[in-house]
Amino acid sequence: MLSSSDFASASWELVVRVDRPNEEEQRDVTLRVSGDLHIGGVMLKLVEQMNISQDWSDFALWWEQKHCWLLKTHWTLDKCGVQADAKLLFTPQHKTLRLRLPNVKTVRLRVSFSAVVFKAVSDICRTLNIRRPEELSLLKPSGDYFKKKKKKDKNNKEPVTEDILNLESSPTASGSPVSPGLYSKTMTPVYDPVSGTPASSTMTWFSDSPLTEQNCSVLAFSQPTQSPEALADMYQPRSLVDKAKLNAGWLDSSRSLMEQGIQEDEQLLLRFKYYTFFDLNPKYDAVRINQLYEQARWAILLEEIDCTEEEMLIFAALQYHISKLSLSTEIQDFTNETEADEVEAALSNLEVTLEGGKTDNTLEDITDIPKLADNLKLFRPKKLILKAFKQYWFVFKDTSIAYFKNKELEQGEPVEKLNLRGCEVVPDVNVAGRKFGIKLLIPVADGMNEVYLKCDHENQYARWMAACILASKGKTMADSSYQPEVLSILSLLRMKNRSSASPTASSVESMDMNPECFVSPRCAKKHKAKQLAARILEAHQNVAQMPLVEAKLRFIQAWQSLPEFGLTYYLVRFKGSKKDDILGVSYNRLIRIDAATGIPITTWRFTNMKQWNVNWEIRQVAIEFDQNVSIAFTCLSADCKVVHEYIGGYIFLSTRSKDQNETLDEDLFHKLTGGQE
DSSP: OOOHHHHHHHEEEEEEEEOOTTOSSOEEEEEEEETTOBHHHHHHHHHHHHTOOSOOTTEEEEETTTTEEEOOTTSBHHHHTOOTTOOEEEEESEEEEEEEOTTSOEEEEEEESSSBHHHHHHHHHHHHTOSOGGGEEEEOOOTTTTHHHHHHHHHTTSOOOOOEEEOTTOTTTTTOOOOGGGGOTTSOOSBOTTTOOBOHHHHHHHTTSSOOHHHHHHHHSOOOOOOHHHHHHHOOOOOHHHHHHHGGGBOOTTSBTGGGTOOTTOEEEEEEOSOOOOOOOTTTOHHHHHHHHHHHHHHHHTTSSOOOHHHHHHHHHHHHHHHHHHHOSGGGGOOOHHHHHHHHHHHHHTOOOSSOSOOOHHHHHTSOOOOEEEEEEEEOOOTTOOOOOEEEEEEEETTEEEEESSGGGTTSOOSEEEEOTTOEEEEEEETTTTEEEEEEEEEETTEEEEEEEEESSHHHHHHHHHHHHHHHTTOOTTSTTHHHHHHHHHHHHHHHSOOSSOOOHHHHHHOOOOGGGSSOHHHHHHSOHHHHHHHHHHHHTTTTTOOHHHHHHHHHHHHHTSTTTTOEEEEEEETTOSSOEEEEEOSSEEEEEETTTOOEEEEEEGGGEEEEEEETTTTEEEEEETTTEEEEEEESSSOHHHHHHHHHHHHHHTTOOTTSOSOOOHHHHHHHHSOOO
8 A cells, every 4th residue: 555655756746837828928837747647637637727617629738848749648747758847838739820822812820730731731721722732831931031021011101911811710720620522523613614703502611611702712813913113022033042042941741830830820831832733623723723823923923933035925914814804893704504614625625734643554555656757957065066957857756766867768777866754855935936946955874965956837846845745754645645735835835926916006005004013023124114015915815815714724834834844942962072053853853953054964753763761860862763873962951851851742742643532641641751760
């Protein structure tokens, strides 16, 4: 039998600080506990001792010194390692967070600070009605990200009151699930596929949600354009090294917000992190398509991605068209079913997927693989030689191009055979100047071979360009995505093709357009406003008949066709190298880029990757590829965990298929991205 004094010696005092949201000051509560008391027992004792009747179900214990949550309520204090000197905080798991969305709109909502970020983002996306939450994540911006905006607000001499959409009463905050019908494949359309307005069936769902019809339109419709002054204020010319620093702030998906030092009511950015937009469907994805369009739009306007002046004008024309339609009430007048069906059929061809589903290899094996054969011009850049193209007879079969001196020699040995699997394909096009070029960067042992091909006209260019793009991914022209790729390239070329009937000067003057709002500040400085407006109107004639959602999808599609699309940069030092390089991480490859010149040095495809791991002691990422190729690098602009998660995340996303239901294998994601730290 234990005496009361023996029992007292086995117990000890534990001080727990209680954080109640409505009270300004936190209060300390002292409990007498023993090491065999479980965490659930500690919380029960705490609530009983405080004797305050309220709902404590969302509260949990946070261990300040160890920077971790004590969520396993059946574990004892001894098993957790909690002793008398532990500083514990009894605090709500759901706290307020301000999120800046891609459309530069801020929403305030309650988010779980105890769940891992991957789960928290899923809950946020469910609240905002964004499918495929695995493509998004939270970015903590650098300290000066919001400063410029505040400086501008001071000049207005008005109190800085940010327009915040308040969704704090979100159903996900209390843990109750959103109607599962929203994610069901058999559900009736949630949005009108033409205008993006919520369908009548959706309104029954909105009745239980803070996302009312008005709030939905804020998220699903394009916001009014920013003034040129505001754009100039936000614009910062950035080198590759600067871009690399921006990507340092991605939060770790395998840890909670609280563990990563995020404070209550802090402002974070919700962004599409992975550039593989799977199964974009206008019937369900009005918010997702709009936010994606907005992220693309800001990337163009702030020159986070490079594009030619011709492309900039296409983007400007589409923005002008979308802003006009978004402000117009006419977009809600589409009631003709047959018309909607035709548009829906057209839009289904425009579903933007970058590696959408697995290819059916069996079908490909029993099909005759088509080939292309034509006269093209070729040029290989060499020092001290002027750019002179020479004509050859080219044959494209499987994933290789062979070229011969002329058509008659096709059955003999080619001058050279180029294997395009794993190469970089860059468009070199100026439609106005009738220039249709394809730049190929083909990986070889010591770097990249640069080859230029020149086509005669749009149709030839579209066929060869589509074949090159597929071959770089290891696919042939027998693949079902070849024909849509050709049509997609042709539609982009047609948008760039200037109409001969240019608008009159009077229409430019009477036009309600501020052209500097639709192009980057650098582009706006090069041209007078009237001249810029005329050129945007000219480009607009090619897109003037497009419905709203189709115009947004075309914008996304044009963004995806840019050479730099989907590249996220990091500053690294490769093992054995004496200088820093830029590592570009894309959805299907890694690229080593010269930090000074921006020229790609070599490319490694994920399809050739055998394994990758991290040496956490020296913070080095090591990757092994086929043919005994291995690389290792340390990351200088961000933690190596960020890069490791990017690679694992893209490999995880490549496992998705349309056959799967909407549930994600979260364990597989953490296995591929978490690392064994």
